Amino acid sequence: MELQLLQFIWTVLLLQVYLFWSGQCLSVHFTNQQPIHVIKGHNLNLQAQIDLLDGERITKVTWDRQAKNSRKNSTVAEFPGKISDGRAIVEQQGAMLKIRDYQPSDSGVYTVTVTNQSGQRRSTQQTVDEYLAVNHVSVMVNVSHCILHCLEAWGTEPTFTWLHEQAAVTETVGHVSADGTSLYVSSTFCGHFTCVVSNKLGQSSATYTAEPCPRKNRATTAVVLCLILLLLVVTCLEIQLWRRCRHQSNRRERLRESCEDTL
Template identity: 50%
Template sequence: MDLQCLRCWNVLSLLLLLPGRFWCMSVHILNEQPVHVIPGTKLVLTARIEKNLWEQISMIKWTQEPETGHDRTKVTLATCPAKSPKCSGERPDVQVSLKQQETTLEMNRYSTEDSGEYSVTVTDRSGANTTGRCIVREYEAVHHVSVSINVSHSLLVCHEAWGTDPSFSWLHERAAITQQVGKVSKDGDMLIVTMTPICGHFTCVVGNKLGYSSATYTAAPCESGGRGMTAAVVCLVLLLLVCGGVLAFLLWRRRRKNNMGERLYEHTDDTI
């Protein structure tokens, strides 16, 4: 029993004397990736630094490089000594701030050329580095919307080329989809048509923060509108026929009454 306690104390002493071997500083960017930014707006990236009590930060550096391509030149955006309240940067539109165990990079006017891989590297007092990375891309408008149909499954599918965060909605004859027409999928890009037969105009509207675009699938014309018009015409014709018949009857009756009066007058003259 005493031997086991002695071994435990020896292990604990080693842990206390050599903390760097068992504790590693880490840094990760908190933004959901990839980050999409509208050109002309502000880019904000925040990274959290996880470290133990023994570790001390000596330097923080933010860099950027192209995401793809052969020339992936890394550009230093800002360098921040831990003991200095100011960060030195190569661009006037980039600011970096430090707050407890977080560091935040702000780029005032983001442009398409600023897309790429962003890195934040934290250096401790022993010279060891740890890096967190994040992909930043341009927020793009909706492009090339189209609608296809799977006739066997009564399914309409809306396609969009490469817009950022597209949202889908459907219209039938310029009105919102009802249960009588169909059911929209959870993602919104598919419409299960329940009406039979499939007829009319089905429009898929795709939008994001930069605007909207739409495409329409045109099926056979719906007969409901034609039947209604035909019924209206038939009713009008019948009404005209009835009115004409009544008018003709009244005229016939008036004429007959006049004829009977003339005959009665002629008969009286003959008698006299």
């Protein structure tokens, strides 16, 4: 009796292990868990990673989309199956979804559901949004701390670049924060500070104008002007001296000629 009970317990344990293992064999996930942004008119490619055990096979893959600001789900494509609108196709036994000519209405949360021959189902999700151009760039200033902040409305993957007097900011001017949105000015807070925001669709900029910067070459310019004036004065003196010498020389020649005539 005890032997039969022991066999029963072992059978139950083995069955539970088998059910647990078989329930864990099928898995599906996206390598990139971050939202995907697609430029309007380009193609949307969603690649799911499906893991199977030896001997396991896929019987059905379904791609659904939940539109933005909506709870309604709609089937985009199935494998095997036919495509409803002709823009969406599935490849690699349903693991890849391709949508041609992406439009803003294609944005939303995509869910891929995989079913194997045992009827087990696994699902994973990926968020898709439209890739937007940079817009409404502005610069805010904290004069007391000599900090400039660059703001941008809703562009996708914006990159920030700072210019001072139309030239790239150097360490002598200041340093930029890690995300590029702030400029900490270490030199004289003067001149024009421009923030340029760009992404794949173009760029936009905004400029903050501070007090005019003192000219660095003012002293040099003054020295050059003094040298030029000095040169002009010396030249004029030399011309006057040359004329006077010539006049005196001509006068001596005339006096000598008169004396010779008298003799």
